[in-house]
Amino acid sequence: MKPRLPADWVFYLCLSILGGSYVVLIVAMIAADLFFTTPDHLLDALNKPQIRYAIKLSLISCTITTILSLWVGVPMGYLLARTNFWGKTSIDTVLDIPIVLPPLVIGLSLLILFQTWPGQFFEKNIFGVTFQIPSVILAQFSVSAAFAVRTMRVTFEQISPRTEQVAMTLGCTRAQAFWRVALPAARRGLLTAATLSWARALGEFGPILIFSGATHMRTEVLSTTVWLEFSIGNLEAGIAVSLLMIAAAVVVLILTRTLGLRGTGLV
């Protein structure tokens, strides 16, 4: 291979410095958390029943949110990628709203929604939502689903429709071609959408605070625990819970990336 010219090295060095500064910031933040806390702080936090409850509720609500996000993300992503219909641009814009809106506004909007008569009817006749566990899931879902839709749309756009067309000439209906050909081909995108939804749900705070409140042993999730501990001056517990959230996020990222690459010959 031809040796690179010195000018190339300068170019790559500049890119590395500019891009690497962000990596350094992330690592420095995590390192600061690690140095601030001790194993005792972590154990103390884990021994608190309200924190154990928050961990349990976070894990359950994030998983339900992820399933619901994929439930709407896959069909909507497929429709946007494969079909043209009247109002598509408007729907596309609407789907971006949860991504760009301030989280507090989403929480406030959900709260107002359940003050309207359909919301009140739902709460009285089906099940209670506001300031209860379903509100946590709905608040997380309102934001996470938008990321799932975006990811699945890009995934289906990158898969050639030609394979589905071939499947239809081989005897499939469009639905069979979707289930047997398009969806298996989209599995890495599905895992990415699931990871993004789960991680986004875990970090959701603003909508939950407004729509669900921050009540110990009721609607407290890990993100609200950090805020509750911080607000009473217990910084050690707040940092310990933050580290638990970082660890959970890293585990999910590693798991999904490994599972997503399995069978591709890359792992």
Add this chain to the structure above:
Amino acid sequence: MIDVDHLCLQQGDFRLDDLSLHVPKGKYALLMGTTGCGKTTVLEAIAGLRTFASGRIQLNEHDATYLSPAERNIGYVPQDGALFQTMTVRDNLGFALSIRGQPAAAIKERVEQLAEWLHIARLLERRAVGLSGGETQRIALGRALANHPPVLLMDEPLSSLDEETRDRMIELLKELPRREKVTVLHVTHSRHEADQLGDFIFRLRDGRVEVIKADGIASQNITELRS
């Protein structure tokens, strides 16, 4: 038998008017034309993958004009092969049979018969990724033929192959009508392929079909084509 009568279709600025062609049962026909003249569009319309304004399509003596691609009972080989990359080569070959709920033993027998003929038996258990152009096209051909379709449509199946692989594929394709009892419409821009394979040769030019060779007999136009 493939019978296209007075087909009219429009897509954006592209327009085909009153296009007709007839390929008798068991014959091998080639549809030639320059890039962008609409060869693939015609093939997709016959396969049911593209809507058209008017006209009639008959396949194997049945009116297929309003049938879905699945109901037309055709084999279709696209230019890039479009293999199902999440499946093994065996599952690709057996796809049309498994979707119809054929017994596993019948699928296995047909897949192995096709694999032997197409010289892809050693690839059967491999996932359909990282294959050469020739392997991809042979698998796509086998997958299209698995359910014994009476009509086979191929879109430039040899265009991305090197000369040696293409010559081997041509030898396989020559056996097709007799071996699989299938009527073939093969889209190409290669004069060499047309001369080697076609009982019938059509040329698509300015939205019209000219018959260059019919049942082995060259019309006067073949001289123009060669020149």
